Amino acid sequence: MRLLYSVAITVSLLANAASSQSIGDPIAGEQAFKNCMACHQVGDSARNRIGPVLSNVIGRVAGTYEGYRFGSDIVAAGEAGLVWTPEQMFDYLDNPQNFLRSFLGNDRARAKMRFRLRDEQDRRDVIAYLASLTTASLSSDICVTNNSNETYFFAVDTGGSMATSRVTSELTPGETLCNADEIATNSFVSVFESSTALEGCSRLVGAGESEGLVRYAEFDRCEWVSHNG
Template sequence: MRRSHIVAVLSLTLSAALPVHAQDAAAGEQIFRKCTSCHQAGAGARNSAGPILTDVVGRAAGSVSGYRYGKSMLAAGEAGLIWNAENIFNYLFNPTEFLRAYLDDPKAKAKMNFSLKAEQDRHDVIAYLSTFQVAKAPPENGFCVTNQSELTHVFAVDAGDEGRKVEELGPGGILCTAASDAPLNGFVSVFESAEHDEGCSRLITAGNIEGMIKYSDFDRCEWTSHAG
């Protein structure tokens, strides 16, 4: 979408801001019970057989303090693996095969031997884990956009008369509107770089965080939404 055309987006219905994949955090909470023998998330969470999953979406792999990771996971983190929604989705299908593909190492091995084969189960678990993004809460009556891809892009948040902010975000980065006395609705946008005027935009309502999972020109980006 051209920057000169972005204002026209505001005339569209906010129903267009639905995520690409339907996600059910409540269903994800039920599915996550299968994971609680090894993982914890939320207030008071501690490392167990697996690392804490609070704030996992957008986190660098192998980065939780105090947890003893396997060699392959540490190598993936050093190679730049970020736990965006897409990578979590693929990892949950087959953890060891994911690491072998990411590292291009047939001997790589994940400590986690559990998997979720059903696509909807994986989407729902990601939605549930996204509710524990304590470090990424939107400002009062505002909204945010996060870079959940593995590349750096230019992001913008636009709240109409309340102003527009533009910033280059690396993987896991976040950009938010300012706090406001009244709820702000607007849109978030992403461009491949500062030199590009084609990109993607998405309508958003106050109190929400919009994550860009995978960039593609001409409004073909992949997004995932979760409440702040």
């Protein structure tokens, strides 16, 4: 059952990738991930090593994982809007340095990651594997992740405009809040500068979907993973 879920998630996450690319296999990807383990960890007890933790990396803003000292160019790419979608990661893994140079339009940009995964199928598989580890999508829960680099106060309301249940929490960068209520309708996720702030930003989210805050801005002009402005 768990396998079925992860395959379904992978299909939906990769649906936006270029149509010439076939879908990766998360099982083969677990093998291909051995290439990455010299520098990266995943899972509950994962720690930053030579490279940052890669749990929940899909949907994360580049260069933001807490406690890791990223190179200045990948941080600049994140600030310029780079979010790790399967498609972006597919190009990054082929050649991190070229990817950053073309993303930033800067011929002198440097990647701290000195590893290239050239085989296209390996890249698709490893991305499918990382997507299968993205915990927030594994149920019909509605979740919001703080993908920004500051701490904010979040709320997840289920039951649409009837707002039958609300969970709230302060989230540090990278943390996720889910509302596990049974839900049949769309729901809202909201972010506030603090628990006492009256105004913030809200987004309508479908049942079983997740949203991530990329950057907080006043007057409901926050940037979200699935929507800018």
